[in-house]
Amino acid sequence: MSHPFRDRTAIVGVGHSPCSKTPTISPYLNTVRTLKQAIADAGLEPSDIDGVCALATGGEPSPLDMVQALGLPGVTWYGGGLGGGVGPGLVANAAMAVASGLCTTAIAYRTMAVPRPGDGTYNFFGPAKLGGAANFIQPYGHGVFMQYFAAWYQRKRKVFGVTDEQMGAYVTAMRDNATRNPHAVLGKPMTMDEYLACPYVAEPLRRFDCDMPVDVSGAVIVTTAERARDLRQKPVYISSVSTGTGPRPHMAFWHDYDQSAAHFAAKTIWKNAGMGPEDMDFGMIYDGFAPLVLYNLEEYGFVPKGEAGRFLGDGGHLRDGAFPLNPHGGNNSEGRSHAIGHMVEATQQLRGQAGARQLKKANTTFVNGGAIMLAGAVVLHN
Amino acid sequence: MDRPLPVIDDINRDCWEGARNNRLVIYRCGECRYWIHPPLEACPQCQSERVAGEEVSGKGAVYSWSVMYSKGNPGFDHKLPYATVIVELPEQEHLFTIGNIDCDPKDIEIGMPLEVTFEKINDEVTLPQWRPATGAAR
Ligand SMILES: [Zn+2]
Numbered sequence: 001m002s003h004p005f006r007d008r009t010a011i012v013g014v015g016h017s018p019c020s021k022t023p024t025i026s027p028y029l030n031t032v033r034t035l036k037q038a039i040a041d042a043g044l045e046p047s048d049i050d051g052v053c054a055l056a057t058g059g060e061p062s063p064l065d066m067v068q069a070l071g072l073p074g075v076t077w078y079g080g081g082l083g084g085g086v087g088p089g090l091v092a093n094a095a096m097a098v099a100s101g102l103c104t105t106a107i108a109y110r111t112m113a114v115p116r117p118g119d120g121t122y123n124f125f126g127p128a129k130l131g132g133a134a135n136f137i138q139p140y141g142h143g144v145f146m147q148y149f150a151a152w153y154q155r156k157r158k159v160f161g162v163t164d165e166q167m168g169a170y171v172t173a174m175r176d177n178a179t180r181n182p183h184a185v186l187g188k189p190m191t192m193d194e195y196l197a198c199p200y201v202a203e204p205l206r207r208f209d210c211d212m213p214v215d216v217s218g219a220v221i222v223t224t225a226e227r228a229r230d231l232r233q234k235p236v237y238i239s240s241v242s243t244g245t246g247p248r249p250h251m252a253f254w255h256d257y258d259q260s261a262a263h264f265a266a267k268t269i270w271k272n273a274g275m276g277p278e279d280m281d282f283g284m285i286y287d288g289f290a291p292l293v294l295y296n297l298e299e300y301g302f303v304p305k306g307e308a309g310r311f312l313g314d315g316g317h318l319r320d321g322a323f324p325l326n327p328h329g330g331n332n333s334e335g336r337s338h339a340i341g342h343m344v345e346a347t348q349q350l351r352g353q354a355g356a357r358q359l360k361k362a363n364t365t366f367v368n369g370g371a372i373m374l375a376g377a378v379v380l381h382n
Numbered sequence: 383m384d385r386p387l388p389v390i391d392d393i394n395r396d397c398w399e400g401a402r403n404n405r406l407v408i409y410r411c412g413e414c415r416y417w418i419h420p421p422l423e424a425c426p427q428c429q430s431e432r433v434a435g436e437e438v439s440g441k442g443a444v445y446s447w448s449v450m451y452s453k454g455n456p457g458f459d460h461k462l463p464y465a466t467v468i469v470e471l472p473e474q475e476h477l478f479t480i481g482n483i484d485c486d487p488k489d490i491e492i493g494m495p496l497e498v499t500f501e502k503i504n505d506e507v508t509l510p511q512w513r514p515a516t517g518a519a520r
Contacts, residue, residue: 133420135388136397139509140482141450141458142466143386150448151468158446158492203449203463203487252468253420253478257446 003240003272008099010228010235011091011380013042013107013221014344019185019214019335023114027217028061031111032069034217038107039070042221043232046070049221051077051106053093055086060111077103084243084265085286085370086110087218087339088378092241094222095378104227109219110340133250146210146289148251150202152372153291155257157204162294162309164204168195170312170325171208171290171332177319178329180356183341185212186333209290211336218340220347236350239379240272251373262299262368265375270301273379275364277301280379282349282359283323284342284367287330292371293317300368300377319359327357339369343378350382385457387507394421396435401508404500407435408471408479417474440498442469442512445478449487463487469496469512484513 015038017030024030039046049072056062061069063078077097084092087110094106130138137143156162172195178184190208198206228235244264248255270276277300285296294308302323303311311317317325328334328345335341348354349362368377390398400407409418411425412432424431447467453459465487471477483490484499495515502508 130386130389131391134386135394136420137480138386138455139388139503139507140466140480141385141455141461141464142480144450144452144454146452147448147450147466150450151446151466154448155446155492200449200451200463202451205448247426252480255476257468 002274005096005099005241006239006272006274007237008225009095009222009238010225011220011238011347012223012228012231012233012235013038013044014347015041015217015219016183016341016344017215017217019183019216021114021185021212021214023116024215027059027111027113027215028065028069030215030217031061031066031109034111034219035066035070035107035109038219038221041233044105044221047073048105049107050074051094051097051103053078053080053090053097053106053108055080055090055110059113066109075103077106084376085339085368085374086376087337087341087343088241088367088369089243089374089376091220091222091238091343091378092243092376094220095238095241098222098224105221105223107219107221109217110338111217112213112336112338113215114213133253137252142252144202146205147202149289149291149372150205151252152257154204156291156294159258160306160309163313164196165192166309166313167209167290168192169315170293170317171195173318174287174326174330174333177327177357178333181328181334184329184334185214187329205289205291211288211331214335214337216335216337216341218337218344220340220343234351234382236347236380236382239275239381240269241376241378242267242269242272243374243376245374249373254373260295260299260372261375262296262371265368265377266300269377269379275379277366279364280323280366281361281364282327283325284346284365285325286339286342286369286371287326287332288336288338290332293325295371296368300366324359327354327359339367342367342369346380350380383456385455387503390506393423397421398507400435400437401500401510402506404508405437406440406498406510408438408473408477409433410436417471417477419477419479438471438473441515442471442479442496442498444468444490444492444494444496445470446492447483447490465490467496467512479510481510481512484511489514
């Protein structure tokens with residue numbers, strides 16, 4: 001029997017700001033412009049929006065800020081929470097609200113910003129005064145986000161035999177894909193030798209494995225499938241959504257580094273979609289740190305456990321490979337958007353509007369965010 | 383800037399008092415005997431609030447590690463590069479603690495046996511640290 005959520009909702013509008021490595025306009029204004037763009041893309045008016053889903057972390061304007069900014073007269077749903085890996089998790093939130101009748105048309109967005117003068121060291125988790133788990137981390141100099149990922153990646157490499165060349169095959173392919181993406185901040189080709197010469201930020205993680213902080217905003221509008229058919233764009237139907245996490249949700253003290261949060265988000269996504277990983281034409285796989293692709297490919301069933309490194313080494317992820325990944329270059333090369341960029345690109349590919357990036361076969365796709373501690377996923381078709 | 387030091391409170395006091403006396407102390411549930419680290423006010427397995435520190439063996443094994451090359455941790459920028467290890471304690475599967483290790487980072491391997499050491503910072507704070515286990519007898 002079909003899952004009651006399946007294909008009840010569709011993406012009808014997207015917006016995506018330029019990406020910039022240096023500060024541009026305020027995150028507030030960037031969000032307002034991007035939401036306007038998404039609403040226009042859908043052929044809607046702001047007054048049609050009655051649901052707003054966002055995270056409101058890291059300087060991002062809150063759902064309430066955007067209700068005011070757009071003058072929304074009748075919001076009946078606003079939310080976001082931890083966001084299930086952010087971009088896809090927020091779209092999941094919007095789709096659930098629409099499918100359950102809490103609102104008719106919801107907008108999900110994520111806005112990121114490079115540090116402004118006076119902001120703290122980027123991604124250092126430390127308050128001046130410690131407390132909680134930080135008491136047992138920061139006195140040892142393990143308080144920078146990428147160190148958590150580095151320790152995960154180290155274990156992945158040693159237990160499953162992932163090589164530098166396999167990770168390099170991923171990153172160099174993203175740079176190549178990004179040459180076709182006008183938004184991308186790292187849109188120049190990179191050779192394997194350049195990748196291998198890249199210094200470590202936290203061994204085994206190289207600088208080129210990490211996405212670049214940027215000013216960016218992305219937005220996705222979700223409405224009912226019935227309503228979607230009357231709107232401007234070809235509907236992109238949402239087959240299923242999921243989020244998940246493990247029993248000890250802390251990236252350093254996580255219960256098992258060989259079983260990431262994606263494992264839990266994967267439990268329901270395919271059954272509810274009525275499709276499997278083998279039915280996806282391409283993958284929009286979260287890569288805020290490039291090695292996260294390994295966990296996501298394996299946990300969502302695109303390759304057997306331990307085989308993701310070999311898949312990348314064999315070029316399965318290339319534009320003309322067996323299962324193309326991230327034709328826009330991923331967060332790795334486009335810029336850090338917590339996978340809202342993946343959501344926008346997925347929509348444009350399924351509409352056939354991806355221009356120079358357009359894949360030959362793009363009728364179904366899987367989008368995910370996060371991997372290690374928080375995970376969210378969306379299955380889409382046109 | 384000096385490295386941040388733990389703020390000793392009612393939730394974690396047993397750990398830091400233990401370390402001050404050169405004993406590795408981990409919180410444990412008084413009901414179901416589950417080990418809890420970092421400490422919490424209630425046991426995540428049975429929700430009992432009867433949790434208290436108990437001394438553990440002081441042995442461990444490398445679960446994973448990374449070598450930091452970037453600035454950003456207060457008090458550590460002059461030590462780059464340095465290793466931080468995720469240590470699995472033998473008292474319970476996947477019971478992890480984090481520390482620095484007294485060896486060349488190139489010699490670290492997953493599963494490598496470790497033993498605890500203690501680094502006195504001041505009269506209040508001593509940090510449990512790690513070194514390769516000295517001989518199989520230990
Ligand atoms: Zn208990």
